[in-house]
Amino acid sequence: MINGTAGQRVTGAGALASRGLVTEPAVPASQVRFPDGAHFRIEIPSVEGPDVLRAVLAEASARRITVNRVSQGSGAMLLSQAELAEMAVIAADAGIEVSLFVGPREEWDIGRAAQSADGQVFAGRLRGTRQLRYAIEDIMRAADQGIRGFLIADPGLLQVVSEMQADSQLPASIVWKVSAVLAPSNPLSFRQLERLGASTVNVPSDLTLGQITEMRAVSTLPIDLYVETPDAMGGVVRGHEAADLITAAAPMYVKFGLRNSLPLYPSGAHLVDTAAAIAREKVHRAAVTLEWISRVEAGGELVQSGPGAAGLGVPEPR
Numbered sequence: 001m002i003n004g005t006a007g008q009r010v011t012g013a014g015a016l017a018s019r020g021l022v023t024e025p026a027v028p029a030s031q032v033r034f035p036d037g038a039h040f041r042i043e044i045p046s047v048e049g050p051d052v053l054r055a056v057l058a059e060a061s062a063r064r065i066t067v068n069r070v071s072q073g074s075g076a077m078l079l080s081q082a083e084l085a086e087m088a089v090i091a092a093d094a095g096i097e098v099s100l101f102v103g104p105r106e107e108w109d110i111g112r113a114a115q116s117a118d119g120q121v122f123a124g125r126l127r128g129t130r131q132l133r134y135a136i137e138d139i140m141r142a143a144d145q146g147i148r149g150f151l152i153a154d155p156g157l158l159q160v161v162s163e164m165q166a167d168s169q170l171p172a173s174i175v176w177k178v179s180a181v182l183a184p185s186n187p188l189s190f191r192q193l194e195r196l197g198a199s200t201v202n203v204p205s206d207l208t209l210g211q212i213t214e215m216r217a218v219s220t221l222p223i224d225l226y227v228e229t230p231d232a233m234g235g236v237v238r239g240h241e242a243a244d245l246i247t248a249a250a251p252m253y254v255k256f257g258l259r260n261s262l263p264l265y266p267s268g269a270h271l272v273d274t275a276a277a278i279a280r281e282k283v284h285r286a287a288v289t290l291e292w293i294s295r296v297e298a299g300g301e302l303v304q305s306g307p308g309a310a311g312l313g314v315p316e317p318r
Contacts, residue, residue, distance in 0.1 A: 024209075027209045027210055027248045029248070030216050030247065030250040030251075032220045032251055033251055034222065034251040034305055034311055035309070035310035035311045036305050036309040036310050036311070037303065038303045038304055038305040038306075038309065039247075039250040039251060039252070039303050039304070040242075040246045040250060040252045040253070040254050040302060040303075040304055041068035041069060041222075041251075041252075041253050041254070041304060041309070041312075042067050042068050042069070042254055042290075042304065043067075043068065043069040043070070043224065043253045043254065043255040043256070044056050044067055044069075044070050044255075044279060044282050045070070045073065045255060045256070045282075046072065046257075046264055046265075046275065046279065046282075047070035047098075047279055048074050048264060048267035048268075048271075048275045049072075049083055049087070049267070050083055050086040050087050051276060052272065052276050052279050053070060053087055053091065053098070054090065055276035055279050055280055056279050056280070056282075056283055057090070057094055059279070059283040059284070060283050060286075063287040065286060065287050065290055066304060066305075066306060067096060067283065068096060068253075068304075068307075068309065069098075069099060070091070070097070070098055070099070071098075071100070071101075071255075072098070072100045072101055072151075073101050073151075073265045074101065074103075074264070074265050075102065075103030075104070075105070075138070076100040076101065076102065076103065076138050076141065076142040076147065076150070077102075077103035077104065077134070077138045077141075078266055078267075078268070079100075079142075081141070081144075081145055084141075084142050084145035084147055085145040085146065085317065085318065087147070087315070088146030088147055088315035088316070088317045088318075089146075089315075089317045091314065091315045092314055092316065092317050094307060095306075095307030095308030095312070095314055096307065096312070097148070097149045097314055097315075098147055098148075098149055098313070099175065099177045099313060100147055100149065100150055101150075101151040102135050102138050102151060102152060102153070102157065103134070103135065103138050104131050104134050104138075105123065105153065106122050106123060106124070106126065106131070107120075107122070107123035108266075109127050111127055123153075123181060124154065124179055124181035124182060125153065125154045126154045126156065132154075135154070136164075139174075140170070144318070145317075145318065146315040146317040146318055148173050148174050148175060148313040148314060148315050148316055149174065149175045149177060149315075150175075150176060150177065152177065152182070152198070153178075154182070155192075155196055158176060158178070158193065158196045158198060159197065161174075161176065161197070162196060162197020162198075163197070165197070171316070173316065174313060175199040175200065175311075175313030176198055176199045176200075177200045177201075177202070177224065178193050178200065178201040178202055178224075179202060180202040180205075180224075180226065180233065182202075183201075183204045185203075185207075186214070187214045187215050187219075188218075190221075194219050198221060199222075199313075200221060200222040200223070200224050201219075201223060201224060202225070202226075203215060203223055203224070203225055205225060205226040205227070205233065205238070206234060209244060209248045212225075212245065212249045215249070216248065216249055222251040222253055222311075223249040223251070223253070224253040225249060225252060225253070225254065226255045226257050227239045227241070227242055227245065227254055227255065227256065227289060228256055228257050228258060228259060228282075229259065230263070231259055231260065231261075232263065233257065236259075237259055239256075239285060239289035239292060240289075242254055242289045242293050243292065243296040243302060246293070246302055247302070250302075256283075256285045258278055258281055261278050261281075262274055262278070264278070
């Protein structure tokens, strides 16, 4: 610890202020919290199956940190029922949410628009009622094995599954996580997704603190934000800002992609070692970010949820 006069800790902002330099104005601190009173939770994405989930939990244990949620991008549709059930058991024992991408998706369909340079925005959408039908079946199939978290990338699907949940056709404990490929860039779009039934909403990773505050002003839903993104999403690296981001966005899922890593989707046994290595490094990034949170002034009183916290879509194995 570096101290100044009278033993006072020197901070970055203080060092600049003493030299006549003013940092950015502070944004209002969010007064919203998770149901357990916590400010933030840790999410590790691209956890593509049971082996990768085990790798995440082993690395988290070795680094003595808590991972609250894992998500997956290949889709529940590419996991066998046995694999879905295995992930449910592992995650339930650890008190961690498993959120699986819903398949199919337009980018893997016979249509070619999503494969064009200008069509990538359609990649996660569902094409016609045929894909909507398969997507609903995908959710029901995984829910039958105890999975209670799903990534939604299509607003129509979000509407129908939230209606099904309200009609008790799907478990009430399912968490609907809006995917980064549907991320809203303004508060009105954020609020629309909430009205459609979103439980948590992934926002773009390049939002400023002020823009995040605008989102928080219209909704109390948890905000999911990548503090590091893969290259395909811009390669943003801002884990050192996590304390400020959480202060503005709470309740917030701090999400870790990995820049300069290999693409994984659709994953499988041919990529399991790579996927596990990437996941372990994401846990390392999370551990470093937690160090930054504890160091930066804004992070002094920020609280992370523990395992099995209220509001998590922890699986309910059969």
